[in-house]
Amino acid sequence: MESVPDDDAQEASRDALSRPDLAVALDAIYGYATDPENWEEMNSLLDEIAAGADIEPLADGMRAHLSRAEELARRLHVAPPAQNAGPSYCHMVVGRDFRILDISEQAAAMLGPFCRSLAPGALLSFGDPENAARFRALASAAAQEGAGPVLLRLVLEDGEEAVFGYLLAEESLPDPLRRRLDLSAGVRRGAIAFVAPDREAANDASRMYRETFGLTPAEARLAAALKDGLSLKEAAAHLNISVNTARNQIKGVFEKLGVNRQGDLIRHLTELSQLAAYIRTTQDSAEASPAPAPGEVPLSFVDLPCGRKLAFRDYGARNGVPVILLPSSVSSSYIWEPEAEAAKRMGVRYIVVERPGSGASTPDPELTFDSFAQDLGHFADALGLSAFRLVARSSASPFALVAAARLGRRVELLMLTSTRLGIPEGSPRARKPKGLLASFFNNLKRHPWLLDSTLFILRAKMSRSFIRPLVHKFFEASPADLELIKSTPSLEAAMIRSTMETIAHSYSGLLRESQLYLDGLTIDLSGLTAPLVVWHGEADGVVPLPELERRLAELGIAPDEMRVFPGEGHCFLNRHHEEIFERLLIA
Structure with a gap:
């Protein structure tokens, strides 16, 4: 006859089962920190702890290893800045008299084919009178109180137009760039800055920043959908058009933007929207209206x-x-x-x-x-x-x-x-918390140090492919939502981007x-x-x-x-x- 364990033995057995093994916990922690796609084991560990598992005997060891895991994640997933790297954007600043106050090498290379002289102190002079008139008109518009950045489009040799970057008041430049320029207060007053993505291909017109406002509304919507990560087929479904119609529209987009591949298109649109977000608008944000890339609101x-x-x-x-x-x-x-x-x-x-x-x-x-x-x-x-x-x-x-x-x-x-x-x-009788959110709150209440490290590592290794299953898990207790998200790729992509942006700078909020x-x-x-x-x-x-x-x-x-x-x-x-x-x- 099989013996029946006494109450003390049953209690000891339950305690053993509810106490995670340190080796297992460390496997989960380091796997989570090092593998860009790994989150399941760490999630299981957090679920187990949130459900009441006793980790106090392991707490000191876990804290020490979490600190190491944070540093490891930082080294593996956060790209270090290049040595002696300057700002991510090239620039030129001209005074009220249109004399050049400061210009980066990259901006000089980009604008060189269109200008007679770009030496500091020289008067900015364009070879084409139309480009000169455009620059002066746009500079005047950007200098108006409360104005936001305006796109600078210049005429190329073949008669086509290309967007090179933004013109904006010098006082609206990002603070790090203003500090680096170190201009005197006298010359800053009324100065206008040109800011553009720092592109090695500045001398090749076919690879310049070619996004223009010549896109039709339909083409702009398609371009925005592709930039958000949708395939051409997914974008067509999202826009309720046929794949053939999408193919025809994308041909028009390619021609107007001067690109030949979808990857180049996405890169151009992304750079322009990132530049718009980077530029600090004036304090009167109600009046400032930076020009976005198609489909983007900066x-x-x-x-x-x-x-x-x-x-x-x-x-x-x-x-x-x-x-x-x-x-x-x-x-x-x-x-x-x-x-x-x-x-x-x-x-x-x-x-x-x-x-x-x-x-x-x-x-x-x-x-x-x-x-x-x-x-x-x-x-x-x-x-x-x-x-x-x-x-x-x-x-x-x-x-x-x-x-x-x-x-x-x-x-x-x-x-x-x-x-x-x-x-x-x-449910008070449920061993496991109901859903990702319940687990989060349970761990925040009992072990805030554990959740802080988990979020630090999550931010360090953040990517769309990593966040996507977390979005799905968030809605695991809500089948109606999961069905909607999985059947609507553009909605899923928007949720992933929104989640990533939320903790991109800090998770303190x-x-x-x-x-x-x-x-x-x-x-x-x-x-x-x-x-x-x-x-x-x-x-x-x-x-x-x-x-x-x-x-x-x-x-x-x-x-x-x-x-x-x-x-x-x-x-x-x-x-x-x-x-x-x-x-x-x-x-």
């Missing part, structure tokens, strides 16, 4: 009184009804193209703001819901918005609620979508916002005057509807309007963005 910045910056993207109709969107904690200001197009079509000025420590916004170690409400007030002042509608996604909801309460009548309508108002709820959730929500809505609209997907597995309803009741929040979308998940807003805009337009 980042802009608002300077806060404390010296921090808030990054944002300004989509839609510039003179449309102002709507400020607060994205979730794991999303940047980059949004899916069909949503941006709908905003413009429907007359909405759609301003997507990145909160402190997320995306390109400066971190705020003391971030609270109230402090961000103050930030948002300053942000709206900088853009000249006396009133606006406010919409939040998922974990941004508490920030939007507090901001609307503090800003009072300036917020004409408050809309919460896929609303999260607390840490994920899981993600950790700080998550800690605010762990500390518990206490929200004073006594100053809220705006109608409160809450829309949610009935099949949302990320924030289940019953969980949302309990949270609203606990916080004493009674929406003026509650709409549930049958069969839809957390991403219902991606299917119904036009309906969301329609509702936002009704004050």
Whole structure:
């Protein structure tokens, strides 16, 4: 007869099973740090720890090895700067009298075939009178107060046009470049700068920066889709055109941009959009409007009184009804193209703001819901918005609620979508936390040092192929969302890019916002005057509807309007963005 273990033996057996082996843990840590595609073993380890596994006996050893793994990941995945490397962009600065104040070797090589002399102190003189007239007109436009960068297009020998880079006021140059130029205050006043990607092929006109505004709207949409990583077939499906039509359009794009391969096209468009994001616009961001590459809206910045910056993207109709969107904690200001197009079509000025420590916004170690409400007030002042509608996604909801309460009548309508108002709820009897998000919060609460190192390594090795399965895992408990994402390549690509941008500079915002959730929500809505609209997907597995309803009741929040979308998940807003805009337009 088989013997039955006593209670002490069973308890010891359970303890052994719930305590990870150090060797196994280290295999997971170093595999995660060194392999660009590896995340499954580390994810399993984090799941096990979040479910209650006892790691205290291993903590000291794991901390030491995590520090080494961080350094290893940095060396393996972060490209070191080239020795004595200068800025990534070549430049030329001319004074108000168009005398050259400073010029890089690369800019001289690029502009040399078009100019008589490019020596510092010489008067800038173009061989072709048309190019001279263009440069002077564009320089005058860029010098206007509040103007943003303008694209410099010059006429080539064959009569075709090519974009070479941007002209902008010297005071709007990126700070590192301004410091390196070391120009006196007297000559800086009224100076104009030319900035372009640093290209070794500057003397070869066929390889110059050839993107022009000669693209038709259809060609521009196709070019933008290809730049975002879609294949020609995927881009055709996304744009609802046939593959043959896409092939014909891409031929036209190639001819106008002076390229012969899809890879060259993507490189040109990417460089132009990166340059637009790199250039610091003037403080009056409401008026500055850098010219983007087709399909791109570059980042802009608002300077806060404390010296921090808030990054944002300004989509839609510039003179449309102002709507400020607060994205979730794991999303940047980059949004899916069909949503941006709908905003413009429907007359909405759609301003997507990145909160402190997320995306390109400066971190705020003391971030609270109230402090961000103050930030948002300053942000709206900088853009000249006396009133606006406010919409939040998922974990941004508490920030939007507090901001609307503090800003009072300036917020004409408050809309919460896929609303999260607390840490994920899981079954108390479940051994494993429910989903990636629950595991994240459990580990943040019990072992913040472990999660900090995990995110550091994730940022060091970040790539599209690495982030893609993480996006899928985030929605593993929400089949309706997984089906939508997998069946819509352009949406999946937008989510991956947005996630990558969120932690590209820092993950401090993600950790700080998550800690605010762990500390518990206490929200004073006594100053809220705006109608409160809450829309949610009935099949949302990320924030289940019953969980949302309990949270609203606990916080004493009674929406003026509650709409549930049958069969839809957390991403219902991606299917119904036009309906969301329609509702936002009704004050």
